[in-house]
Amino acid sequence: MGDGTKATAVTGRRRERETLRPGTGRRPTDRRPLAAVAALFTLAQLLLNATGLGLGWDEIVYVSQVTTHHPAAFFSAPRSRGVSLLVAPVASWSASTALLRTYLALLSGLGLYLALRAWRGLFPARVLATAGALFATLWVTLFYGPQAMPNLWVALGALLCVGFLLRALPDRPDRPPRSPGTPRPAGSRWPVPSGPVPLGGVMGGAALMAWMRPADAVWVSAPLLVLVLARRHLPLAAALVGGLSAGAAEWVAEAYARYGGLGERLAEASRIQGGLGRHLAFDDQLRALGGRGLCRPCAGALPSPALTWWWFALPLLAALALAVAIRAGRTLPTAVPLACAATAAAPYLLTIDYAAPRFLQPAYALLAPPVADALGHLARAPRGRWRPAATTLLALGAAAHLAAQLAVLTHVTAGQSAARRDWARAAGTLHALGVRPPCLLTGYESIPLGYYTGCSSGDISGHNANTTPAAIGAAARRIPVAAVTAPGAAPPPYARAWTPRRVGGLTVLLAPPPDGGAAASGR
Structure with a gap:
């Protein structure tokens, strides 16, 4: 091939790469704006949402399932173990909350980048970067990004699943998917994938959603399943259902192992959530x-x-x-x-x-x-020119929105930090009263107080009921046990004869020491 022919071929390939995508009027998605948004999201989490923030109630339930330094808290029917497995690489060997927060901030930033990348070709790069910024600057996204909670991961799984599924759809409902390497027909409105990546992305996104919250995954996926069945796209339907099944497999297996069946677990989950209706x-x-x-x-x-x-x-x-x-x-x-x-x-x-x-x-x-x-x-005007008045109003609205989100984030972080410091202080007081591991806390806020104290937690009623008065009495003969009551509440029947102590704004009733000695006085 001569030099002129080679130059022509190279130029042709370059023009093909730079061709505007039909339907979008823009060049293929550039990774850099998406990477910048994800990096700023990670940095904002570390700067604005203090890594020293202690674990919250729900986080304690998830994290305690995989730690070796704290007893596992009661795991109720609606919960799924995806978060526990997500944090296991750090929480299984380290008690450092700062390390866990940093790990989750980095992981959520990477997750946002990958989720936005799944939409390449469907929208221009600037639109996807704007979408990422809109989602990442919500106070709820910034607050929960470095936390051991499932909802953000359902959101990222949803973006992955929907983006890859749209890329995997054929150009027309009556046209079967093209094989890898087949040229895209003229007039197609979004790219048809080559290779297994989009199908794998659909399966992975669906599995991530179901791994974190199976019910949410079903609700998100319902329109997708209707769409792929209407298009008669069996590979996509199989990928979607396969991903959901893989992600929910552990939750379903646990339903039969602990609750007697899937229907029983769903009924118990509905009861805990106040009765769905x-x-x-x-x-x-x-x-x-x-x-x-x-x-x-x-x-x-x-x-x-x-x-x-x-x-x-x-x-x-x-x-x-x-x-x-x-x-x-x-x-x-x-x-x-x-x-x-x-x-x-x-x-x-x-x-x-x-x-x-x-x-x-x-x-x-x-x-x-x-x-x-x-x-x-x-x-923008139809020909791509900026509209000065509209752009100015949108910029002002974005600035006001960002200021409001940061104000709420600051308020929420301060309030949550104070509450978690109160739990830590109460734990110190309980240690001084002789309630040290191995030990058992029951009653009001026993799950967070138990975690901060290093004790097991138990309740005889309510959403977290997992023990009985007889079992509590038996435990008190072996280890330190204390019952916590809310301000103004009466003590539980099994603890009426126990020694009361004030711990912050709470009343703690101390069971007689298991060795038969005098009750801890706290002096």
Whole structure:
């Protein structure tokens, strides 16, 4: 081949790589903006969400399952062990909370990058970077990024699964998937993959969701399953169902081992969550946005509109994104994540009578790419020129939104830090009273207090019931036992004759020492 022919071939390949993708009007996604967003997300977690923040109640349940330095807390029916396995590489050998927070911050930053990369070719790089920034700057994302909690990982799994599935769909519903290496036909609106990567991505994203929260995974995946069955895309259907099955396998197996069956575990999970049914929780979720980690029961005034206006803007921007996509002839990359976001939010808006901001993280993540695309449409004229007035208003709105999110994050972090310091101080007092490992705490807040004290925890009633008065009495003959009561509450019947002590704002009743000696006086 002559030099001129080689030059022509190289130029042709370069032009092919730089060709604008049909339907998007942009070049293929660049990794650098996505990597920058993920890196800033990680850095913001480490700077704004202090690595010294102690473990919270739910984190204690998950982390204690894999530690060797603390007894395992009661693991209730709705929970899945995905988080426990996620933190095991650090928590299984180290008691350092700072190390665990750093590990999770780095891991969540990497997860965000990979989840955004799954959408390459579906939206331009600037849209995906904007989507990542929109999701990453929510206070709930920044707060829970370095925490041992499942919802963020369901959100990232949802982004992976939906993005790869859209890339794996054939160009037309009546056209079978092309084999690797086959040229893309003219007029295709999004890329058809070559090789097994998209199918593996669908399976991996579905497995991650189900590994963390099986019920959430089913809700997110429902529109996807309908779509791939309607398209008669059996490999995608198999990948989706296979991923869900693989991720939920342990949870289902445990249902039969501990609860007598899947139906029994689901019924117990429903009971613990207050009985799933027809409950409108829109106002509860709105109250929680002001900085309440768990709103149960959810009462009080609504937060300031300055903190919640973006929540009302989301459905409007989603509708605009869908209209823009329909007009541009690329409906599926916008309509599918919007549908999955709706089904992801549905159980938490329509079926439970309490709220937590983290419950809606998968919906927020799936809304981010279409909403970012809608914002780009508002900021740019059809020929790509910036609209000065619209761009200025959007910039001001983004600045106000970011300031509000940082204000809520600061408030939440300060409140949670104080609560967890109180648990640590109470643990120190209990140690001084003679309650040291091996030991048992029962009653009010026994799970977090037990973890900070190094004791096992137990309850005879409520959502975390795992013992009986007889078992507590038997334990008191072997190890130090204390019952904790809430302020103003009566002591439990089995502890009425025990020695009361004040520990902060709580009353602790100390069982007689197991060696038969005098009760600890605390002097």
